[in-house]
Structures are given as structure tokens and as C-alpha cells.
Amino acid sequence: MADDGSMLKSLNNGLTLTDQVVAALREAILVGELQPDTLYSVYRIAEELNVSRTPVREAMLRLADAGMVRFERNRGFRVLRTSIHEVQEVFQLRLLLEVPAAYRAAYEATDTLVKSLRECLIHMHLAAVDHDELRFMNHDRLLHELVLGTSGNKKLVSLVEDLRFVTMTLGASTVDRSRTLHDIADEHQPLVDAIAQRDRVEAAYAMRFHIIHTGQLLLDQLIKEGRDPSGLNPSWAEFFTTNPDVT
Amino acid sequence: MADDGSMLKSLNNGLTLTDQVVAALREAILVGELQPDTLYSVYRIAEELNVSRTPVREAMLRLADAGMVRFERNRGFRVLRTSIHEVQEVFQLRLLLEVPAAYRAAYEATDTLVKSLRECLIHMHLAAVDHDELRFMNHDRLLHELVLGTSGNKKLVSLVEDLRFVTMTLGASTVDRSRTLHDIADEHQPLVDAIAQRDRVEAAYAMRFHIIHTGQLLLDQLIKEGRDPSGLNPSWAEFFTTNPDVT
DNA sequence: TGTGCCACAGTAGCATGCTACATGTCAAGG
DNA sequence: CCTTGACATGTAGCATGCTACTGTGGCACA
Incomplete structure (x- = not known):
């Protein structure tokens, strides 16, 4: 304080x-x-x-x-100490919400959006160079916000925002990170590329991979820190994945 | 008061x-x-x-x-008066969250769950006979809660709970309903049946149909009431539907 | 030494006092 | 008639008073 x-x-x-x-x-x-x-x-x-x-x-x-x-x-x-199970819940929800959003964003991406996404990536790398975690996180957040915002669904945006915050508190607690900021930034590249090419399926896949990867790394880290692994579901990511295309 | x-x-x-x-x-x-x-x-x-x-x-x-x-x-x-656009947002989110949940619930439904779902339906019809809207709504809510709860994701349950409340305030304002309570109860039948038969795709489809139908009726009603239809998206339900099965 | 008891300190929850500010009113002045 | 501006009214936001309750530490007593 x-x-x-x-x-x-x-x-x-x-x-x-x-x-x-x-x-x-x-x-x-x-x-x-x-x-x-x-x-x-x-x-x-x-x-x-x-x-x-x-x-x-x-x-x-x-x-x-x-x-x-x-x-x-x-x-x-x-x-409150965020439990491992809660972290899983958060990433499950993000999968449910952000993967379709990425799919949709790729479908109706404007050139302006693509440009903004690219700028986000650049800023993330610049922040990584400066080891400016705060700036990095802000642009990470902004990138996801842009993708979600394409849907025009404001509740969706703020919802994911809240979910991200829950897990932010955990990542910051660990100095010994499992990956560098550059790694994290790079992981967004396929998503941005897919959206730029208006490849919906690839965009959804990239988002899915990104969220699962991020979530799993965080979970592994928490377990390594000795956090109570009870209520852990090793296949958390597959929980909802077979989302049928019911049209 | x-x-x-x-x-x-x-x-x-x-x-x-x-x-x-x-x-x-x-x-x-x-x-x-x-x-x-x-x-x-x-x-x-x-x-x-x-x-x-x-x-x-x-x-x-x-x-x-x-x-x-x-x-x-x-x-x-x-x-605050819930705008039509907000209602669309709510039902879009419910589609994103509840359809996969129904899919999942059908996959790993226990006999206990099926029994509880059936009981919900019965109570809904009983409440409909008594014109007891409150009891009806409670069991409607409970049914969805049971389906969502199967995932073990508590945040998912409470999230949808909140979303439902947003639209509840609107439905109650109109006495001249577009469908009877029995109609609403009946609409849940296919969902329960599909879950009982462990038919995942059918369960997802039933949930999807139910949510879209409910949402559209509510939207139509609001427009008929003369609510500002600006920001209305006629294809709101198709917004995210082509949710790819990326595994 | 081990054990029950009580006084004490600290707290959330609730009640109430206080202030700056936004808006409506109305009268004076153009 | 219209404009302006001081004034009255009512409010959120903030500060502070008050109380029932809870865990603790020390003290008497077995």
C-alpha cells in the first residue's frame, strides 16, 4: 500500500x-x-x-x-487463494467463450482489426524487451479484447476480462516463470495470422491451443509450487471441447 | 415494497x-x-x-x-431498462455456455441426474396447473442448473444464473404471454429425453433450439411492446453457432 | 502441570452525522 | 416574453459513532 x-x-x-x-x-x-x-x-x-x-x-x-x-x-x-480447481474452471470458460469468438472474428475481420492486432503483438514484444510486465499484460489483454469485441457482445468482453483477472493474481506471484514474455507473445502469432487470412477454423484452433497451453502451464506451475492438487481434472481442457456444430 | x-x-x-x-x-x-x-x-x-x-x-x-x-x-x-441488444447478448452467451454443457451432461449423465431432471419437469407442469409462476421459474432454473452442474464447473452455473436473471425481469413485465407455462415446460422435454438416452448431439441440439426459441420469443415480444429495436441483429443466434470441433 | 473461566481487544455490521453538488424554482432584470 | 442567477431542496458520497459478537491470552484453580 x-x-x-x-x-x-x-x-x-x-x-x-x-x-x-x-x-x-x-x-x-x-x-x-x-x-x-x-x-x-x-x-x-x-x-x-x-x-x-x-x-x-x-x-x-x-x-x-x-x-x-x-x-x-x-x-x-x-x-482468497484461488484454488487449482477454480483456475481450471476459468480456463474451461475461456475456452467456451474465446474459441468461438476467434472463429467469428476471423470470419468478419476488418483490415483495421488486423492492423490493431498486429500492433498489439509489436507492443507486446517491445514491452518484453523492456521487461515491462504491466505494459505487456495490457497489450495481451487488449489483443484478446479486440478479438472478443468483434462479436459486438460487450458482456462477453467484460466477462472474459473478469476471468482473466482471477488468474492474473497467480501468475504474478511467481518470479521464476516457465516461459519468457517473448514466448507468450509468439504464441499469439498464429491466432493473428489466421485472423488476417480470414481462416476461421485455424483461428479457433490457434485460440484453443493458446488457452489450453497457457492454462496448463499455469496449473503445472501451481502444482510445482506445492498447491493442493485435490479436485484436479487432468483432462480439463477436453471437458467441453467436442462442441457439436448443430445448425 | x-x-x-x-x-x-x-x-x-x-x-x-x-x-x-x-x-x-x-x-x-x-x-x-x-x-x-x-x-x-x-x-x-x-x-x-x-x-x-x-x-x-x-x-x-x-x-x-x-x-x-x-x-x-x-x-x-x-x-436500468434492459435493452434489446443486451437481451441478445445474454442469449448469445447462454448458447455458448449451455449448449456444450448439455452435450457434456448427456455424455456423463447419472441415473440420479435423469431422475432429478424428470422431477423438475413434473414440478414445472404442476406449477403450471396452479399458475404458480414463481414455483415454475424455480424449477425451470433448477433444471438448467442440474444440466450445467454436471460439468462440475461452479462458475459456469453461477454465471448462467446471473444471465437468466437479467432477462427474468423482462418476461415478468408482460402479462400477455406468447406461450403458456405448459408450452415452456414441454420445450424442455426433448432435452431431458436426449440426456436420458445419453444422446449428446441431440441434447446439444435440444438445448440450442430451446435457448434460441426462448430468446426469439422474448425479443419479438419486446419489439411488439414498442421497445427501441436499434442495434438489433436478426441473426443473433447464428452469431457463434458454427463452433468448430477443434480437437 | 493441566484446565476452565473471564476480561479484554478488535472486528464487521449497522446507524447516523456531515458536505459538496446537481437540479428545480422563482424573482429580478434585460 | 425571455434570460439569468441566487436560493431551496434533495441526493450520493464520505466520515464517524455505536453494538453485538468472536477469538485470545492470562489468571485462578484443580
């Missing part, structure tokens, strides 16, 4: 104080400043951020709603 | 007051007691429910997060 309250309030552009606290808390969780399984209290957080308890409590309620924290009555609240 | 505060507090079983207010507000929106586009205030609602402003505000924040209401600073809040 490096921020102090005065800074929070100074850049007060339309956003409510609660919104800013939400952002601060998400960031704090992301960088590991708020650790899972530890009891915190609204009092202490409010004091640290130099704001009153109300906006902190409201922010916590939002995060609790999103499943990131849990209140314990008269005791405090905990940052 | 038929409830008064004392009743709210009397059945205080573990749930916080905020939770109870959320339920009361959802119910109020559902039955049309809180109408869209009207300005309300936390003060007035709190007075009506005989609770303080805090739990009401916290409840409103939850609903605002779910996209059901919107706060307007220093003015009040409005119940």
Missing part, C-alpha cells in the same frame, strides 16, 4: 473514492502486498490509505462479490 | 441485513414495484424498509455492480 490517501484524492477525476480504493486493493493483491489467508481489517486498511472506513468497506464488498476476498463477521477479511 | 423492516430483521438467519435488502430489491424489481427510468433514493427506500441507509446503499451497490441499477451522483439511482 505505497499510495497514501492524499494522492488517492488528488487525482479525483470523476471516479468515486470507492473506485480508487478498489483499484488500489486490486493492485495490492496483484503485487502480493495483500497476502492470501491473512486476516486484515477495514480499520487498518482505511488508516493506511488515509480514507475513512466506508469507501474501504464498499470496495471490499465489491471485491467480495467478485470472489476475491471473503468477509468473516466480527473478525476481518481474507484475500 | 410490501415488506416492512421488522419482518426483514425477524428472520435473521445468518444473512446480513444487506443480503436481505438485496433480495427484497431484486424481488421488487422483478415484480415491477421498482420501475425502470424512475429516480429513487437510498433515503426513501431505507425508510420504506425500516432500515438505515447503509444496508440499502450496500445492496444498491451490489445491484449496480450486476448492472441492474445505476447511481447518479447527488441525484439518486435508476433501475
Whole structure:
């Protein structure tokens, strides 16, 4: 919690104080400043951020709603540790949502879209060179957002956004990454190429491969870290894959 | 807002007051007691429910997060009118999520599941006879929940739950229904049959047909009611349907 | 030493006080 | 008649007061 309250309030552009606290808390969780399984209290957080308890409590309620924290009555609240099973759920859902979206995007991709996707890739590599993880993640997110956004379905976009955030907290916790940022960027290349060539099937396949690969690496890493592997389903990726073409 | 505060507090079983207010507000929106586009205030609602402003505000924040209401600073809040486009988005997402779930459910359906599904159907018809819409909806919901739950993916279940709620508010507003409750119940028959026979493709097809049909009827009804048809996509259902079987 | 008990500190949840701001009203001035 | 602007009203957002409850640590007692 490096921020102090005065800074929070100074850049007060339309956003409510609660919104800013939400952002601060998400960031704090992301960088590991708020650790899972530890009891915190609204009092202490409010004091640290130099704001009153109300906006902190409201922010916590939002995060609790999103499943990131849990209140314990008269005791405090905990940052929830995302279970391996949850991670599997997230990637299963992303498969269900993003693979068809990629298929659709390839079908009706405009030149503008392709250009934007290519720019994303470039920015990802540039960020990789600078080891600027934040910028990298932002462009990774943007790329997926562009693909999903082609559907015109805003709920779809925000939904996947939320799903991505759940797993973001996990990846950041590990310094010893299983692959470099360049590797991750490269993995998006086939997807962008397929969309550029309007090859629907290939785009869907590329997206599918990408999500499964990313998910599996994350799962492997979590298991290696000694996380409880109960409820693990080794064939999580095949769970829904045989999605029939019922027209 | 038929409830008064004392009743709210009397059945205080573990749930916080905020939770109870959320339920009361959802119910109020559902039955049309809180109408869209009207300005309300936390003060007035709190007075009506005989609770303080805090739990009401916290409840409103939850609903605002779910996209059901919107706060307007220093003015009040409005119940949001779900646009036709949003309805399309919801049914598109349900297609993406529920069709594969039905496929999967048919694949690994237990006898217990089939029995439960059949019981749901019976209860739906019984509720239809009694014109008990609430009971009917609950069993309709339960049936879909059972199908989705077979996947073991809890996020999937709660996600679809949320999506269903968005459209529930619309259907309830219209007395002149385009189909009877029995019709709706009957529409689930092929799905249950297909699952009972472990026919995956047929189950997926039945679910797909059901969702598209329900969605289209709702959309037609909204247009007939004179709702703004801008942003309408006549082929919304085909948007993602050609979901390739990439294995 | 082991065990039950109580006082204590700390908390979420709820109630209420306070303030800046947005909007409608209405009267004065063009 | 139309415009303008001070004023009244009502609100969200934020701050703070209050209470019932929960886990803990120490103390008396067996």
C-alpha cells in the first residue's frame, strides 16, 4: 500500500473514492502486498490509505462479490487463494467463450482489426524487451479484447476480462516463470495470422491451443509450487471441447 | 415494497441485513414495484424498509455492480431498462455456455441426474396447473442448473444464473404471454429425453433450439411492446453457432 | 502441570452525522 | 416574453459513532 490517501484524492477525476480504493486493493493483491489467508481489517486498511472506513468497506464488498476476498463477521477479511480447481474452471470458460469468438472474428475481420492486432503483438514484444510486465499484460489483454469485441457482445468482453483477472493474481506471484514474455507473445502469432487470412477454423484452433497451453502451464506451475492438487481434472481442457456444430 | 423492516430483521438467519435488502430489491424489481427510468433514493427506500441507509446503499451497490441499477451522483439511482441488444447478448452467451454443457451432461449423465431432471419437469407442469409462476421459474432454473452442474464447473452455473436473471425481469413485465407455462415446460422435454438416452448431439441440439426459441420469443415480444429495436441483429443466434470441433 | 473461566481487544455490521453538488424554482432584470 | 442567477431542496458520497459478537491470552484453580 505505497499510495497514501492524499494522492488517492488528488487525482479525483470523476471516479468515486470507492473506485480508487478498489483499484488500489486490486493492485495490492496483484503485487502480493495483500497476502492470501491473512486476516486484515477495514480499520487498518482505511488508516493506511488515509480514507475513512466506508469507501474501504464498499470496495471490499465489491471485491467480495467478485470472489476475491471473503468477509468473516466480527473478525476481518481474507484475500482468497484461488484454488487449482477454480483456475481450471476459468480456463474451461475461456475456452467456451474465446474459441468461438476467434472463429467469428476471423470470419468478419476488418483490415483495421488486423492492423490493431498486429500492433498489439509489436507492443507486446517491445514491452518484453523492456521487461515491462504491466505494459505487456495490457497489450495481451487488449489483443484478446479486440478479438472478443468483434462479436459486438460487450458482456462477453467484460466477462472474459473478469476471468482473466482471477488468474492474473497467480501468475504474478511467481518470479521464476516457465516461459519468457517473448514466448507468450509468439504464441499469439498464429491466432493473428489466421485472423488476417480470414481462416476461421485455424483461428479457433490457434485460440484453443493458446488457452489450453497457457492454462496448463499455469496449473503445472501451481502444482510445482506445492498447491493442493485435490479436485484436479487432468483432462480439463477436453471437458467441453467436442462442441457439436448443430445448425 | 410490501415488506416492512421488522419482518426483514425477524428472520435473521445468518444473512446480513444487506443480503436481505438485496433480495427484497431484486424481488421488487422483478415484480415491477421498482420501475425502470424512475429516480429513487437510498433515503426513501431505507425508510420504506425500516432500515438505515447503509444496508440499502450496500445492496444498491451490489445491484449496480450486476448492472441492474445505476447511481447518479447527488441525484439518486435508476433501475436500468434492459435493452434489446443486451437481451441478445445474454442469449448469445447462454448458447455458448449451455449448449456444450448439455452435450457434456448427456455424455456423463447419472441415473440420479435423469431422475432429478424428470422431477423438475413434473414440478414445472404442476406449477403450471396452479399458475404458480414463481414455483415454475424455480424449477425451470433448477433444471438448467442440474444440466450445467454436471460439468462440475461452479462458475459456469453461477454465471448462467446471473444471465437468466437479467432477462427474468423482462418476461415478468408482460402479462400477455406468447406461450403458456405448459408450452415452456414441454420445450424442455426433448432435452431431458436426449440426456436420458445419453444422446449428446441431440441434447446439444435440444438445448440450442430451446435457448434460441426462448430468446426469439422474448425479443419479438419486446419489439411488439414498442421497445427501441436499434442495434438489433436478426441473426443473433447464428452469431457463434458454427463452433468448430477443434480437437 | 493441566484446565476452565473471564476480561479484554478488535472486528464487521449497522446507524447516523456531515458536505459538496446537481437540479428545480422563482424573482429580478434585460 | 425571455434570460439569468441566487436560493431551496434533495441526493450520493464520505466520515464517524455505536453494538453485538468472536477469538485470545492470562489468571485462578484443580
